[in-house]
Amino acid sequence: MTKTNQPVLEAKNIDKFFYNPIETQVLKNVSFRINRGEFVSVVGKSGCGKSTLLYILSTMDTDYKGELLIDEQIITGKHANYLSRLRNEKIGFVFQFHYLLNEFSVLENVLIPGLKLGKFSREELEHRAMEKLKIFDMQDHALKKANQLSGGQKQRVAIARALINDPLLIMGDEPTGNLDKKNADIVFNIFKELTTEFHQTILIVTHDPEFADGTDRIIEMEDGRVISGQ
Amino acid sequence: MKWSLILELARALMFARIKQTLVAAIGVTFSITMFVALLGFMNGLNTLLDGLVLNRTPHIRFYNQIKPNPNQPIDLSSEFGTGINVIRSIKPSNSRLAIYNSEPILKTLNEDPRVRGVSAKIASQVFYNVGSIDLTGVVNGIDPEKETELFAFQDYVTVGNPADLLQTNSIILGKGAADRMLADIGDVIQVTTAQGNKAQLKVVGYYQSGLADFDNANSFASINTVQKMMGEPASYLTDIQVKLYDFNQAPEFANEYRDIFEIEADDIQTVNAQFETGSSIRTLISYAVGITLLVVSGFGIYNILNMMIYEKLDTIAILKAIGFNSSDVKRIFITIALSIGFIGGALGLLLGYLSCLGIERIPFETDALPTVKTYPIDFSSKYYFIGGVFSLVTTYLAGFFPARKASSVDPVDIIRGK
Numbered sequence: 001m002t003k004t005n006q007p008v009l010e011a012k013n014i015d016k017f018f019y020n021p022i023e024t025q026v027l028k029n030v031s032f033r034i035n036r037g038e039f040v041s042v043v044g045k046s047g048c049g050k051s052t053l054l055y056i057l058s059t060m061d062t063d064y065k066g067e068l069l070i071d072e073q074i075i076t077g078k079h080a081n082y083l084s085r086l087r088n089e090k091i092g093f094v095f096q097f098h099y100l101l102n103e104f105s106v107l108e109n110v111l112i113p114g115l116k117l118g119k120f121s122r123e124e125l126e127h128r129a130m131e132k133l134k135i136f137d138m139q140d141h142a143l144k145k146a147n148q149l150s151g152g153q154k155q156r157v158a159i160a161r162a163l164i165n166d167p168l169l170i171m172g173d174e175p176t177g178n179l180d181k182k183n184a185d186i187v188f189n190i191f192k193e194l195t196t197e198f199h200q201t202i203l204i205v206t207h208d209p210e211f212a213d214g215t216d217r218i219i220e221m222e223d224g225r226v227i228s229g230q
Numbered sequence: 231m232k233w234s235l236i237l238e239l240a241r242a243l244m245f246a247r248i249k250q251t252l253v254a255a256i257g258v259t260f261s262i263t264m265f266v267a268l269l270g271f272m273n274g275l276n277t278l279l280d281g282l283v284l285n286r287t288p289h290i291r292f293y294n295q296i297k298p299n300p301n302q303p304i305d306l307s308s309e310f311g312t313g314i315n316v317i318r319s320i321k322p323s324n325s326r327l328a329i330y331n332s333e334p335i336l337k338t339l340n341e342d343p344r345v346r347g348v349s350a351k352i353a354s355q356v357f358y359n360v361g362s363i364d365l366t367g368v369v370n371g372i373d374p375e376k377e378t379e380l381f382a383f384q385d386y387v388t389v390g391n392p393a394d395l396l397q398t399n400s401i402i403l404g405k406g407a408a409d410r411m412l413a414d415i416g417d418v419i420q421v422t423t424a425q426g427n428k429a430q431l432k433v434v435g436y437y438q439s440g441l442a443d444f445d446n447a448n449s450f451a452s453i454n455t456v457q458k459m460m461g462e463p464a465s466y467l468t469d470i471q472v473k474l475y476d477f478n479q480a481p482e483f484a485n486e487y488r489d490i491f492e493i494e495a496d497d498i499q500t501v502n503a504q505f506e507t508g509s510s511i512r513t514l515i516s517y518a519v520g521i522t523l524l525v526v527s528g529f530g531i532y533n534i535l536n537m538m539i540y541e542k543l544d545t546i547a548i549l550k551a552i553g554f555n556s557s558d559v560k561r562i563f564i565t566i567a568l569s570i571g572f573i574g575g576a577l578g579l580l581l582g583y584l585s586c587l588g589i590e591r592i593p594f595e596t597d598a599l600p601t602v603k604t605y606p607i608d609f610s611s612k613y614y615f616i617g618g619v620f621s622l623v624t625t626y627l628a629g630f631f632p633a634r635k636a637s638s639v640d641p642v643d644i645i646r647g648k
Contacts, residue, residue, distance in 0.1 A: 055642045060551060081555045088553020095645055099548040103242035113552045115235045161552070173645075 007072060008169050008201045009034045009057060014066035016052055016224075026052050027064070028224040034169070034203060039195040040229075041212040042205045044221035053221070054173050054205045058091060059083040071168055088117050092162025096174035099158065100146035106133070106157050107142040114164045125164070132160040136190060152183030159190055163200075170194070172204040176211055188214060236558065239549070240565040243542060250534045251566075255574035257527035258625065262578025262617045265520035267585040269613040272516040274606035276509040282440055286381040287498055288349070288471030289480040292487070294329050295494045296322045327353075332467040335491055344474050344483060349376035351469040352456045359420040359428075360411045367407055367447045369421060371456025380473045383450075389415060390435020395452045402435040406446030421459070429459040521620065528624040531570055535563060535632035539639075546636050547644035560637035567629020568622060575621030579614050 016027035026049040034040050044050045055061040057068065059075060062083070067076050071090060075083065087093075092113075100109045110129040114120060120128065133139045136156040141149060149157065155175060162170050172191075176184035188211055194200040195216070204215065212218050219229035244251045298320040304310050329335065332350065339348045352371035357364035374392040377383040384392050387402055394400055403413055413419050417433045431451065438445055451459075457466050474480060480497035488495040499506075539546070546559055590607045 051646065055646070058551070061642045081557070084550070084553050084555035084558075086553075087551065093551050095551075097645075099544060099551075099645070101242070101545055101548065103246045103545075112235070112239075112549075115232060115238075116553050116558075118232050 006036045007033045008036050008038075008070070009203070010069040010072075011053075011057065012067040012069070014053070014056060014064055014068070016049070016056060016061075016064045026224050027056070030066070030221075030224075030226055032219060032226055032229070034201060036201055037195065037199040039191065039202045039216040040204070040219060041215040041217070042203070042219045042221060043207060043209065043212045046207065048221045049224040050205045050221050051173055054171060054203075057203070058093065058171055059087055088113055089165055090168040092159075092165070092167040092170040094155070094158050094162050094170065094172040094175040096177040100149075100154055100161075102145065102147040105143050105145055106138065106149065109146055109157060110161045110164055113161060117165050119165075129160070129164060132163050133157070135163075135193075136160055150183075152179055152186060155179060155183070155187055156190065159187070163194075168201060170200060170202045172202070172206075174206055174208075175204060176206065176208060184208070184211070236561050236565055240562050240569060243538065243545070243562070244566055244569065247534075247538055247541070250537065251570060254527075254531045254534045254570045255577070257530040258524075258571055258574025258621055259578040259581060261520070261523035261527045262575050262621050263581040263585060264523050265617045265620070266579060266582025266613055267589065268516050268520055269513075269616075270582070270586040270607045270609060271589055271605065272512055273608035273610065273613070276512055277608055278602065278606040280506075280509055281382075283502055284498070286383070286386070286439070287502060288381070289474045289477045289498045290472040290484045290487075291496045292329065292335070292470040292472070292491065292493050293468060293496075294327055296327065298322050327468045328462070328466045329468065329470060329493060331491075332465050332470070335470060335493075338490075339470065339472055339487075344476070344479055346473045346475050347376060347380045349373055349380050349471045349473075350453065350467045351471060352453060352460075352462075352466065353468050354456050354460055355424045356421040358407060358411055359422055364422065365407065365410060367404075367421075367449060369401065369456055369459070370448060370450050371453040372450055373453055374450075377450075380471070386437055386439050387435050388438045392435075394434035395450065395455075397432075397434070398452070398455050398458070399429070399431050400434040400451065400455070401431040402437045402450040403433055404445040404448045405436045405438040406442060407449055408433070408436050410446070423460050425460060427459060427461055429455075431455070431459075520617075524620050524624045527574075528628040531567055531625055531628040532632060535567060535629055536635070538566070539563065539632055539636045543639060543644050546639045547641040550639065550641040551645065556637040559639070560633045563633035563636050564626065564629050567625045567633070571621045571625025571629075574625075575618055578621065579617055582617065583609075583614070 010033040012031050014027055014030040015025065018024045018026055030053060042050045042053065052061070056064050059068075059070070067074060069075065070086065075086060101112070104112070107126065107129055110132060111125050114125040114128065115122065130139055130142065133142055136159065138153065138156050138160065141153065146154065146157065159175075176187050179187060191202055191204070192214060195202055204211070206212055217229055220227050299322070302315070302317060302320065304315050304317065336348055336350060339345055350373060354369045354371065356367055356369050358367050372383070372395070374383065374395045378392050388405065390402060392402070395402060401419070403411070403419070411419060413433050415433055415435065418430050419433060420428060420430055422428050437448070437450055453467075457464060460466070472483070474483060477498060481499055484495040484497040549559060586607045586609060589605050592605050593603065594605045595603060
């Protein structure tokens with residue numbers, strides 16, 4: 001895949017309100033699109049609505065106005081089970097906190113979304129998971145439990161997990177937020193490598209300007225509006 | 231959805247909280263053990279106590295009752311036919327206890343397909359002559375083979391063998407009667423019948439039913455011996471006892487033949503109604519206790535699953551984020567609950583069986599129950615089946631509400647809350 005104008009994700013006039021304690025509009029008429037192979041970051045001050053936007057784009061938050069298209073299909077108003085399947089198949093997540101399952105080994109953590117999708121056999125998936133771990137130089141830790149890893153290692157495993165189903169899009173919510181400078185650089189380089197070598201489409205929400213500067217495109221938000229970069 | 235993955239996740243969550251999971255499973259194990267042991271023991275006792283009476287009670291008993299003739303001559307007179315006739319002081323005209331036409335009756339009954347067996351009997355009032363004292367009693371003339379086959383007669387013959395009765399002039403004495411007469415096996419005792427005939431009978435065994443009053447008066451001899459003793463012909467019989475294949479047909483059967491034979495017929499349901507009431511109430515109580523235990527362990531599982539869900543909110547959130555839908559999450563927690571129920575229940579059934587085996591070895595000797603040496607246990611598979619089903623049903627219900635709560639977790643709330 002090369003960079004084309006084929007849109008992977010498109011947001012059209014998204015409005016979002018919080019009703020608790022009083023009605024507040026957090027997102028105002030947000031529209032933008034992300035094309036295949038792009039490495040995009042969303043930046044803005046705390047409370048500008050960038051995380052809220054990400055959860056809407058991730059299909060986990062369905063309480064919004066406007067329209068959302070993923071892979072050129074309208075997904076607004078679709079049934080929760082359809083959305084679950086879509087997340088499983090087409091979206092990979094990396095969160096600020098690693099969210100690995102401590103009950104499982106590193107390898108199993110990477111495997112779980114693949115097993116859920118059920119497209120490949122377990123043996124095949126194990127092989128693929130090892131490949132993904134190798135990209136991040138984590139193959140030696142495959143059989144450790146998730147809680148035996150350091151913060152940076154956990155985040156690398158979380159990225160490997162996001163990749164297991166070859167998603168259309170990887171979304172990250174402050175993936176370097178909890179890491180020190182060195183580990184943050186490692187994680188950034190991994191993302192960079194994914195987009196240059198594998199043409200992976202990536203959307204990252206961050207408040208780290210250095211991280212954002214390294215991406216292809218920066219979408220800047222303020223007070224619930226996109227002020228530049230759409 | 232792939233069940234192997236659901237099972238793997240459920241297993242991992244259980245092993246993460248292995249202590250609580252074990253506590254929950256032990257709760258189920260304990261309650262199922264108690265349920266099985268309690269019901270097995272209670273029903274063993276029920277069967278024993280019911281058997282005490284029901285086993286040796288015929289389903290239908292035919293006999294002749296001495297009573298005034300219902301057809302008085304005055305009713306046949308045309309002169310008094312229209313009014314209500316009141317006659318005082320009528321006496322029974324028939325003094326015979328024997329059943330008329332006993333042979334054709336026996337033949338008819340034996341040919342009825344509903345009948346499992348027929349055993350004739352003579353009840354003869356006697357005096358046991360002990361020195362200068364006469365003790366009242368009853369010598370029952372029986373067919374020892376039939377009596378053994380149909381009414382478990384041999385179970386109550388504590389010393390000697392029912393077949394010994396086939397020798398003429400032998401008697402199996404009631405234990406109480408034997409004790410009062412100081413009669414040992416091989417002794418010859420003398421009885422006097424109501425007609426005044428005296429007979430010498432050799433003691434070949436003791437009979438002990440567990441009902442002391444009965445054992446004090448009743449003894450057994452063969453039909454021939456009793457007929458001879460009474461000076462009656464071979465057709466002389468006072469009771470015909472019938473055992474059916476299905477004892478629920480007894481009232482209907484009794485009604486039918488009562489009219490045909492013009493004879494009294496008592497069915498078991500009418501005579502022994504109280505026994506069924508007693509057993510059904512005992513069974514009800516044991517079920518109530520067993521189910522209470524299970525419900526309590528169900529609450530234990532409910533609590534533990536609820537705690538597990540609070541602890542594992544992150545896991546639930548991430549599972550949902552990576553594509554598990556609500557019903558997958560619900561299945562995971564229901565699987566946990568059912569696994570606890572299944573493992574706990576299976577262990578409980580095993581331990582319940584073992585404790586039944588244990589109880590069965592506890593000595594339980596009483597004069598009232600000569601054949602019983604240890605506590606009686608009912609090993610019917612019915613209780614194991616009910617116990618197994620209940621363990622799964624209660625754990626399912628206990629898991630249902632926590633699982634529904636887990637399935638409704640909103641991943642955005644959890645992930646943003648960090």
